[in-house]
Amino acid sequence: MTDDKAATLALPAPAALRPSALPKRGKFKMGQADALSTAAVVIVLLGAMQIASNFVPDYIMPPPATVLRATWDIVTADELHVLITLVRLFASVAFSMLLGIVIGGAMGMFGTIRPALRAVIVIDTGIPALSWMLLAVFWFRDPETRIFFILTVILVPFFALSIYDGIRALPRDLVDVVESFRPSRWQVLRFLVIPHVVPYVFLTMKSVIGYAIRMVVFAELVASASGIGSRMSLAQSTFRIDQVFAWTFLLVLLNIGLQTGVSMCERIALKWRPEVEVR
Amino acid sequence: MAAAGAPLIELREVTKRFASFLAVDKLSFSVGEGEIVALLGRTGAGKSTVLNLVMGSIAPDSGSISVAGCDPSRQFKQLRGRIAVSFQTDRLLPWRTAVENAELGLLILNVPKDEARRRALAWLDRVKLRGAEHKYVHELSGGMRQRVSLARALAVDPSIIFLDESFSQLDHATARALRTDFKRIAAEFGKTCLFVTHRIEDAIEIADRALILTQGARIALVEHVTAATRADPAATAAMHERIAQVLGHEDADTLADAAE
Numbered sequence: 001m002t003d004d005k006a007a008t009l010a011l012p013a014p015a016a017l018r019p020s021a022l023p024k025r026g027k028f029k030m031g032q033a034d035a036l037s038t039a040a041v042v043i044v045l046l047g048a049m050q051i052a053s054n055f056v057p058d059y060i061m062p063p064p065a066t067v068l069r070a071t072w073d074i075v076t077a078d079e080l081h082v083l084i085t086l087v088r089l090f091a092s093v094a095f096s097m098l099l100g101i102v103i104g105g106a107m108g109m110f111g112t113i114r115p116a117l118r119a120v121i122v123i124d125t126g127i128p129a130l131s132w133m134l135l136a137v138f139w140f141r142d143p144e145t146r147i148f149f150i151l152t153v154i155l156v157p158f159f160a161l162s163i164y165d166g167i168r169a170l171p172r173d174l175v176d177v178v179e180s181f182r183p184s185r186w187q188v189l190r191f192l193v194i195p196h197v198v199p200y201v202f203l204t205m206k207s208v209i210g211y212a213i214r215m216v217v218f219a220e221l222v223a224s225a226s227g228i229g230s231r232m233s234l235a236q237s238t239f240r241i242d243q244v245f246a247w248t249f250l251l252v253l254l255n256i257g258l259q260t261g262v263s264m265c266e267r268i269a270l271k272w273r274p275e276v277e278v279r
Numbered sequence: 280m281a282a283a284g285a286p287l288i289e290l291r292e293v294t295k296r297f298a299s300f301l302a303v304d305k306l307s308f309s310v311g312e313g314e315i316v317a318l319l320g321r322t323g324a325g326k327s328t329v330l331n332l333v334m335g336s337i338a339p340d341s342g343s344i345s346v347a348g349c350d351p352s353r354q355f356k357q358l359r360g361r362i363a364v365s366f367q368t369d370r371l372l373p374w375r376t377a378v379e380n381a382e383l384g385l386l387i388l389n390v391p392k393d394e395a396r397r398r399a400l401a402w403l404d405r406v407k408l409r410g411a412e413h414k415y416v417h418e419l420s421g422g423m424r425q426r427v428s429l430a431r432a433l434a435v436d437p438s439i440i441f442l443d444e445s446f447s448q449l450d451h452a453t454a455r456a457l458r459t460d461f462k463r464i465a466a467e468f469g470k471t472c473l474f475v476t477h478r479i480e481d482a483i484e485i486a487d488r489a490l491i492l493t494q495g496a497r498i499a500l501v502e503h504v505t506a507a508t509r510a511d512p513a514a515t516a517a518m519h520e521r522i523a524q525v526l527g528h529e530d531a532d533t534l535a536d537a538a539e
Contacts, residue, residue, distance in 0.1 A: 177370040180334065181387040181435065182359035191383060195374040272374045272415045 038256070062242040070246035078231055082250065085227040088144070089216050092151035093208070097201065099152065100159020105193070107160065108167025109185075118164075125157045129215060133222045143224035150219045151212060158208050159201070166200035167193060199273070202266040209258050213251060286345075287312050287439055287471045288333055293342035295328055302328040304495035305342065312438075315465060315472040317486035319479065321526055325496030326475035330443055333473060334364060347438060360388045363432035367444035369424035371416045377427045378403060378412040384435035402430040406460060422453035429461060433468075440465070442474030446481055458484045479522050483508070483515060491525045500525045 046064045053063040062070075074082075103121065107114045132153050136146040170193065178192045220229025228247055235243035286309035295303040302325045310316045318326045331337045332344055335351030335358065344350060349357045363384060371380045382399035386392070403412050406426040411419060419427065425445065432440055442461075446454040462485050465472055476482055482489040483504055491500040502522060508514045 173366070173368065173370045174372060176336075177364070177366060178372075178383070178387070180362075180364040181384045182356050183387045187387050191387065192372070195372070198374075270374075272376075272417070274417045 059239055059241050062245060066242045067245040067249060070240070070242040071249055074231075074243065074246050074250065081227055081231050082254075085216055085220065085229070086254075088147050088151070088220075088227065089212060092148050092216070093155060093205075093212050095148070096152050096155035097159050097205065100156045100204075101163050101197070101201065103156065103160040104163025105167065105189075105197075107164040109189070109193070117160075121157045121160050124153060125161075127153075129154050129218070133219055136219075137223050143226070146223040147216065147219045147227075150223070151215055154215055155208055155212060159204050162200045162204040163197050166197035170196055199266075199270055202262065202270070205262050206259060206266075209262065210255050213255050213258075217251065285312050286310060287347055288316075288473055289343075289345040290329075290333070291343045293329075293332060293339045293344060295325075295332060295337065295339050301495050303332065303339070304497055306496045306498070307342075308490060308498065310471055310473050312471055313469045315462075315470075315474070315485055315487050317482035317489040318473065318475040318492055319477065319482045319489050319522065319526070320475075320492035320496070321477060324492045324494060326477075326492060327443065329492075329496050330441055330473070330475050334362070334441055360384075360435055361437055362439045362441065363435050363437040364441045364443065365425075365428050365432040365445045368448060369416075369421075369428040371424055371427055371431075373416045376413045376415055377408060377419060377423075380416070380427050381430040381434050383431055388435060399430065399434050402434045403427070405433075405464060406430045422449055422457065425449060425453075425457060426460075429457070433464060433470075436468075438471060440470050440472045440474075442472060442476075444476055445474065447476060447478055454478075454481070455484075461485060479519055479526075482522070483518060489522065491522055493525070 049061060049064050049067070052061045058066065103117055107117045107121075129150070132150050136150050140146045140149060174192060174196075175188075178188060183191070216227070217229040217232065220227035221233050222229075224230055228251065232244060232247045235241075235247065288310040290309070291307050293303055293306045294301075306325075306329065308316075318329055320326045328337070332339055333346055333351060335346070335353075335355050338352035344352075346358060347361050351358060351362075371377075372383065375383065378396065378399050381403050382395040385395035385398060390398070400412060403409065403426075406429055408423060408426050408430065411423055416424060416427075425448070429445070445461075446457055449457065458481060464470070465485075472485075474481075474485065482502075486504055489502040489504060490498050491502070493499045500522065502518055504518070508518060
């Protein structure tokens with residue numbers, strides 16, 4: 001062995017390459033870790049509520065047991081309002097998604113109408129949600145129309161811009177290979193564009209669900225006499241802070257449930273995509 | 280330049296500039312029916328520009344191009360189903376399985392789904408991918424992906440196939456196996472093929488004729504490769520050396536290829 005070789009072999013591996021320098025993988029898979037973290041945060045919050053309730057009156061911070069009782073009362077007596085809110089949420093999110101996909105797709109595929117559509121979307125994103133809510137109250141008498149309108153004008157830009165970005169991010173290589181078979185515009189859409197933007201739809205859906213829930217509740221508070229928002233308004237005006245907490249608790253559960261549902265659909269729809277974990 | 284059968288691809292005095300850069304300078308050659316012609320050259324010699332011209336992706340500034348009797352840039356749609364391309368990278372659609380990728384061209388040509396699936400499976404079998412039909416792209420090795428890419432091109436039963444450095448991203452053993460399979464399939468089905476490469480061994484192993492291009496896609500040397508040439512190591516080595524001399528490069532990659 002030459003001296004050079006011996007010297008090379010004697011050198012320690014660079015710090016970045018030593019196994020001990022790499023962060024260790026957790027014991028749990030990503031989903032399990034998420035669930036455990038959520039449970040831990042809930043326990044900490046309940047503990048904080050319990051401690052705080054010992055120092056302040058019940059109408060400011062009720063103990064968790066009172067909130068749980070109020071939650072049970074709501075679940076058994078006010079389930080129709082939960083259902084109404086859910087139906088409104090599903091209808092408006094589904095319609096916003098479809099309209100957003102159509103607008104985003106048109107922006108991505110038709111250069112002539114892109115500037116006009118983009119201008120409309122950008123202006124829409126600049127209008128505060130509250131303005132839309134107040135305008136909806138003036139413009140529409142039917143509460144369902146008001147809420148549907150409010151959610152649609154707020155949510156459509158998220159989907160449209162995301163789909164537009166998705167189309168712009170289409171790899172040129174894949175466009176070339178599909179075009180080498182001389183497809184029609186519809187075939188390009190079917191075989192290339194639509195499958196490519198599906199992850200963008202899921203990403204946007206996961207991003208807007210929490211926001212959509214907040215908006216539907218807010219819209220119900222302003223523009224309707226039914227649904228979770230209106231019941232929260234009633235609880236506030238009758239000083240039932242335990243019910244306000246209970247509704248909030250249910251909304252958080254609703255959000256987690258919907259996020260989980262969307263994530264499950266995403267896993268099924270995007271089974272072709274390998275899960276990558278960065279160490 | 281003479282070709283084997285009636286020319287299916289013909290370029291006459293084709294010139295293409297990009298701004299002030301002369302990419303192709305009055306290039307003329309033809310590829311006969313059932314013939315395999317390699318365009319060999321260094322990076323920047325204009326090989327890819329020639330391929331883009333015959334595929335119709337770009338139009339020439341002057342001269343004429345005929346592919347299966349059509350002007351590829353003007354009669355783009357008329358070549359539907361008559362030509363297919365296998366690219367340098369596999370370019371598989373990641374959301375489709377191997378067989379779904381292989382049937383892509385057939386579905387675009389409006390072949391009924393069942394028939395498209397049957398033909399795609401048969402081609403995957405021919406490129407030795409039985410058992411991997413329903414795997415997604417990320418589950419396939421580089422060589423397997425390139426085989427799917429080849430099956431996708433061949434499945435539409437084109438009369439002309441363009442190969443764009445299709446074996447250059449693969450390791451030598453995989454590239455050699457794939458070249459052998461392609462050569463066998465092209466001969467069996469009488470495909471006309473134009474392929475560009477910078478690897479001398481690719482050209483010698485597959486092509487009936489190799490056109491060695493220098494800057495401006497000027498043809499500096501034409502080598503006719505026969506089965507006898509391939510069977511004779513000395514003849515192959517001599518051809519290798521002649522081509523390398525014309526290319527005149529110290530490109531490490533090519534020298535490594537030459538050394539093999």
